[in-house]
Amino acid sequence: MATIAFILLCHKDPQGIIDQANRLTAVGDYMAIHFDARANPADYDQIRAALKDNPRVTFARKRCKCGWGEWSLVEATLNAVEAAIDAFPRATHFYMLSGDCMAIKTAEYAHDFLDREEVDYCESFDFHTSGWIKTGIKEERLIYRHYLNERKHKFWFYKSLEWQKKLGLTREIPEDLQIMIGSQWWCLRRRTIEAILDFTKTRRDVMRFFRTTWIPDETFFQTLVRHLVPAKEIRSRTLTFLMFTDYGMPVTFYNDHYDLLLAQDFLFARKLSPEAHEVKRRLGQLYAARGVDFQISNEGRSLYKFLTGRGRIGRRFATRFWExxxxxxxxxxxxxxxxxxxxxxxxxxxxxxxxxxxxxxxxxxxxxxxxxxxxxxxxxxxxxxxxxxxxxxxxxxxxxxxxxxxxxxxxxxxxxxxxxxxxxxxxxxxxxxxxxxxxxxxxxxxxxxxxxxxxxxxxxxxxxxxxxxxxxxxxxxxxxxxxxxxxxxxxxxxxxxxxxxxxxxxxxxxxxxxxxxxxxxxxxx
The missing domain is CATH 3.40.50 (Rossmann fold)
Structure with missing residues (x-):
């Protein structure tokens, strides 16, 4: 039977992290936590103290200062994965989570779901032809080196890009890799994770390449899974339900979304409002339940698109967000x-x-x-x-x-x-x-x-x-x-x-x- 080691990347809400860890491990699963080194040290100390007696929880031995779009997010994930591999030899699957995720199915359902097929779940599409990137730079993410964070140092980020273009400082993509792109919220089998960790130790050229790509958390695991695992053993999808607005922002779920979330063909959802206490309470109780039947309609994305799109055809479903x-x-x-x-x-x-x-x-x-x-x-x-x-x-x-x-x-x-x-x-x-x-x-x-x-x-x-x-x-x-x-x-x-x-x-x-x-x-x- 599947046993999950959750890989949790987080930077806030210590009590929420503690509750999540206890809830997910209470049914026999495991968790490895990476808490951002930039975050409040007191929050980290609170989490360590509260979970020190839980043998099913471990922590990344090295913590990174994480920044959006940086290699640090991949490095933090690898650190947590290495800790999980060493601490939980019985874990069969490794599931990537954030502190904003909540289970929308029971543990019983999740384990049965993973047992149905001997596959990895990792959204991955061809980087160059898929059209997955909607806005911003594309090929420049790969063929130029990125040492600065675009959000923190916007001027110098694009100035560096401009200089590299003028000087012709392009670089080659490792020739044996087909670069893939997709969501960072994957669920991988143990042997896939072990193959990735071995690859990182032997292919230093690939590691150097990804360290200076932009937003590598959308390409690193997605590329290596396709490189190391036969296509028939990969399902190019995420098991975490998430949607994005027209502005490229994650859709936030609230108390009245409970029934909609349960009806989706996913195991977790991201992201829930910090103030949605009622739906978090109900979902928290759900994970440990047994014998629950779920009626999967999977209409979440189409329903959201329909309701928010009514303003485009002259019929307003509701007032705009900013109103x-x-x-x-x-x-x-x-x-x-x-x-x-x-x-x-x-x-x-x-x-x-x-x-x-x-x-x-x-x-x-x-x-x-x-x-x-x-x-x-x-x-x-x-x-x-x-x-x-x-x-x-x-x-x-x-x-x-x-x-x-x-x-x-x-x-x-x-x-x-x-x-x-x-x-x-x-x-x-x-x-x-x-x-x-x-x-x-x-x-x-x-x-x-x-x-x-x-x-x-x-x-x-x-x-x-x-x-x-x-x-x-x-x-x-x-x-x-x-x-x-x-x-x-x-x-x-x-x-x-x-x-x-x-x-x-x-x-x-x-x-x-x-x-x-x-x-x-x-x-x-």
């Missing part, structure tokens, strides 16, 4: 850096990203050229971004797969700050107080259209006190709003003095905050 969504999510934390000197805020945020890995977006509500992913048009203009501010931020949290994000705002955006501070998410604010010389204010007047290159000096001198007053007034309005979590750093203070407010804002220690603030030209104009 109804009212919260970023209770478990999320939005950190707002407020500064009139945009270049100062951008320098500080760049340092924060380098030292903490927290994802940051610059003045998206004030600067039209701020780089943003394609979210279906909601991000296309400053007017749309501002009007659908909460929906936009929620979509950005989902897109970047994070629960903590920094954004920059101009002090004039008080209504934005008040709106986000009224959300159920945790919102923190950090105001940067800068000194303003007359020359800076003149430049500011020209940038915002209050003056031009030909404006007389005496006119500028009459204008400067008003501009200075307006800047002070914006700061006073922020203070008068009595925000609960508002910190402040000042240009005239030392890094050690400013570190207290920054440490509280980022939830880091004082030494890390002082290191971030040690940039010598932080306030330079």
């Amino acid at each position: 109804t969504e009212s919260s970023l999510g209770r478990e999320r934390e939005l950190m707002i850096v407020i500064c009139k000197k945009w270049h100062v805020a951008k320098r500080l945020v760049e340092r924060i990203v380098e030292e903490t890995g927290i994802h940051a977006i610059e003045y998206l509500f004030h600067e039209a050229t701020t780089p943003l992913p394609d979210l279906g048009g909601i991000q296309s203009t400053l007017e749309k971004r501002t009007r659908h501010r909460r929906a936009l931020m929620r979509m950005l949290f989902d897109y970047h797969q994070t629960d903590r994000m920094i954004v920059c705002m101009d002090p004039s955006g008080l209504d934005l700050m008040q709106d986000f501070c009224g959300d159920r998410s945790r919102t923190r604010l950090l105001e940067i107080e800068c000194d303003f010389t007359d020359d800076y204010l003149v430049g500011h007047a020209k940038r915002v259209g209050l003056a031009g290159e030909q404006t007389a000096r005496d006119t500028l001198e009459r204008l400067l006190p008003t501009i200075r007053h307006d800047i002070a007034y914006e700061s006073d309005r922020i203070r008068d709003s009595d925000f609960e979590h508002l910190g402040r750093i000042r240009e005239g203070q030392t890094p050690a003095q400013n570190a207290v407010a920054l440490a509280d804002f980022l939830s880091v220690d004082a030494a890390t905050a002082e290191k971030i603030l040690s940039l010598p030209h932080l306030f330079t104009d």
Whole structure:
């Protein structure tokens, strides 16, 4: 009979991970956990302490700092797989999961399903001809080397790509491999996993190749399974039910989706809302049940496509996402850096990203050229971004797969700050107080259209006190709003003095905050 070793990659929700591990192992299965090294150490300690007496749970011996699209996700998976192979010699199948997945069938059903055929379940299509990639770069993922994360270092990521193209620095794909692509949520037999691990030790050339490809979690296992396993023993599908919106975002399931989920021809579903407590409770009880009959209709994708597509033919099924969504999510934390000197805020945020890995977006509500992913048009203009501010931020949290994000705002955006501070998410604010010389204010007047290159000096001198007053007034309005979590750093203070407010804002220690603030030209104009 099939016995599953679940390979769980996670970075948040320690209690959810503990519950999931206990639930899935209670019926005789196993679990190997990789908890992101970037995540809160206290969360990892909580998970280790809670599961230390569960002999059916093991942990990756080496933890990676994971980033979307990076090799680190594959490396983390391999580390967890190696731990599972060593710890669970009786495991017959290895099933890839995330912390957002839940079983939608019983363990009895899942084991019987895997026993029906001696096959691997791994979605894999030809990389070049299948059309699996809908947007973004395609062949460039493979033939150029990628050392930077596109989401963290967008400018340099594409600059590196541009330079490699100009210099003709293409590389050959290993000639004996047919590159495949597909979902990362696979279920593989033990002998397939062992063959992959052996391959990684003997084919260093292939490992070097994949280490610098872009988004290798969609190609690495998919390619090796096709390379090592006869085609007749592969089912090119995932056993995890997931759907994507028109914007390329995963569809989230809620409490009223219980019956729909059970009717799908899958063993697990991804992803469930953190607030869908009722459906999680019911699914959790279901996994250990016996003798349950499932009526498989498998209409989930077609039903979703029909309902969401009605707006395209003039019949609205429901209001749009951004017309109804009212919260970023209770478990999320939005950190707002407020500064009139945009270049100062951008320098500080760049340092924060380098030292903490927290994802940051610059003045998206004030600067039209701020780089943003394609979210279906909601991000296309400053007017749309501002009007659908909460929906936009929620979509950005989902897109970047994070629960903590920094954004920059101009002090004039008080209504934005008040709106986000009224959300159920945790919102923190950090105001940067800068000194303003007359020359800076003149430049500011020209940038915002209050003056031009030909404006007389005496006119500028009459204008400067008003501009200075307006800047002070914006700061006073922020203070008068009595925000609960508002910190402040000042240009005239030392890094050690400013570190207290920054440490509280980022939830880091004082030494890390002082290191971030040690940039010598932080306030330079």
